[in-house]
Amino acid sequence: MAARTLRIGLIPGDGIGREVIPAGRRILEALPSSFKLNFSFVNLDAGFGTFQETGVALPDKTVEILKKECDGALFGAVSSPTKNIPKGYSSPIVALRKRLDLYANVRPVKTVAGAHSPVDLVIVRENTEDLYVKQEETFMGPKGKTARAIKEITEYASLNIARMAGDIALRRQRVRDAGGDSIHKQPLVTITHKSNVLSQTDGLFRESARTALGEEKYQSLNVEEQIVDSMFYKLYLKPSHYDVVVAPNLYGDLLSDAAAALVGSLGLVPSANVGKNFAIGEPCHGSAPDIEGKGIANPIATIRSVGLMLEFMGEEKAAAKIYSAVDANLEEGKLLSPDLGGNAKTDEVVEDIIKRL
Numbered sequence: 350m351a352a353r354t355l356r357i358g359l360i361p362g363d364g365i366g367r368e369v370i371p372a373g374r375r376i377l378e379a380l381p382s383s384f385k386l387n388f389s390f391v392n393l394d395a396g397f398g399t400f401q402e403t404g405v406a407l408p409d410k411t412v413e414i415l416k417k418e419c420d421g422a423l424f425g426a427v428s429s430p431t432k433n434i435p436k437g438y439s440s441p442i443v444a445l446r447k448r449l450d451l452y453a454n455v456r457p458v459k460t461v462a463g464a465h466s467p468v469d470l471v472i473v474r475e476n477t478e479d480l481y482v483k484q485e486e487t488f489m490g491p492k493g494k495t496a497r498a499i500k501e502i503t504e505y506a507s508l509n510i511a512r513m514a515g516d517i518a519l520r521r522q523r524v525r526d527a528g529g530d531s532i533h534k535q536p537l538v539t540i541t542h543k544s545n546v547l548s549q550t551d552g553l554f555r556e557s558a559r560t561a562l563g564e565e566k567y568q569s570l571n572v573e574e575q576i577v578d579s580m581f582y583k584l585y586l587k588p589s590h591y592d593v594v595v596a597p598n599l600y601g602d603l604l605s606d607a608a609a610a611l612v613g614s615l616g617l618v619p620s621a622n623v624g625k626n627f628a629i630g631e632p633c634h635g636s637a638p639d640i641e642g643k644g645i646a647n648p649i650a651t652i653r654s655v656g657l658m659l660e661f662m663g664e665e666k667a668a669a670k671i672y673s674a675v676d677a678n679l680e681e682g683k684l685l686s687p688d689l690g691g692n693a694k695t696d697e698v699v700e701d702i703i704k705r706l
């Protein structure tokens with residue numbers, strides 16, 4: 350088999366993104382030669398820091414290089430301000446997902462073997478619409494100053510995201526059938542929404558997800574629905590129930606951070622922004638300005654995101670190797686970063702994982 354050469358865009362963004370993305374690069378460079386993968390890298394700008402320097406948060410050049418030169422990418426974190434937002438600033442990661450039509454945000458949350466309360470679920474979040482279309486306005490209404498945002502849900506995006514969830518559920522079942530370790534025996538997709546209140550927007554999401562998951566291809570899947578507020582409740586009460594959860598953008602964003610608490614740290618949870626032909630791996634955590642520059646950021650969310658990116662590039666064996674090296678580090682528990690109660694530096698965790706590759 351000929352070696353495959355993959356060009357990866359590296360977009361550290363802000364804060365600890367600049368510490369964890371180099372860790373992701375080191376993992377790719379350290380993959381054993383038996384996988385026959387070669388990598389080249391291109392560093393790309395985006396973020397609030399980029400906006401402060403250049404007046405643009407997501408330079409066109411970054412998007413062009415991703416489209417024209419890259420096979421995949423890693424994105425670190427962005428720290429958009431929550432107040433005094435400068436005129437012309439808009440979140441670059443939200444824009445990037447839209448400009449590359451990365452319609453799915455895939456977020457696996459899994460405990461390691463022997464956990465007291467095991468969790469093995471994937472949240473499949475729609476990534477391009479809902480309230481994140483960012484059509485907001487502020488005006489003087491009858492009650493005074495009023496702000497309004499549009500929540501947009503399309504049948505097209507809802508069908509796509511539900512099919513992505515269905516495909517992931519089928520793939521997870523194939524891995525289980527081949528002897529993969531999991532707490533689940535049967536595939537289950539949970540559609541979450543609030544169509545009891547938002548009958549048109551979430552109603553369309555629900556109906557489209559039902560249509561997609563009713564297709565012939567997905568007949569072997571169990572499909573259920575859960576109203577999003579009780580979804581949070583049940584997620585905490587019985588997390589082991591959930592296998593694949595499909596959600597509109599906002600609920601998926603909230604649920605995946607909440608689910609991270611079930612496995613001990615946001616620093617462990619990866620994601621991939623996935624389109625038809627492109628994937629960007631991205632740790633779920635933010636830019637963490639409180640620990641920036643201290644060299645103690647947990648690199649595991651990024652390292653697992655490297656694995657996810659490779660999975661969506663068809664390199665499932667290399668991805669599995671990365672996941673098992675991370676699990677071995679966590680199961681041994683000797684070199685853990687401070688968010689997990691240890692005192693290891695980012696580089697020490699990376700080196701320990703590289704040794705296990």
Ligand code: GGG
Nearest residue numbers: 426427428429440632634635
């Ligand atoms: N890597 C995930 C991340 O950066 N999370 C923080 C986030 O979503 N920020 C959005 C923004 O600041 O624009």
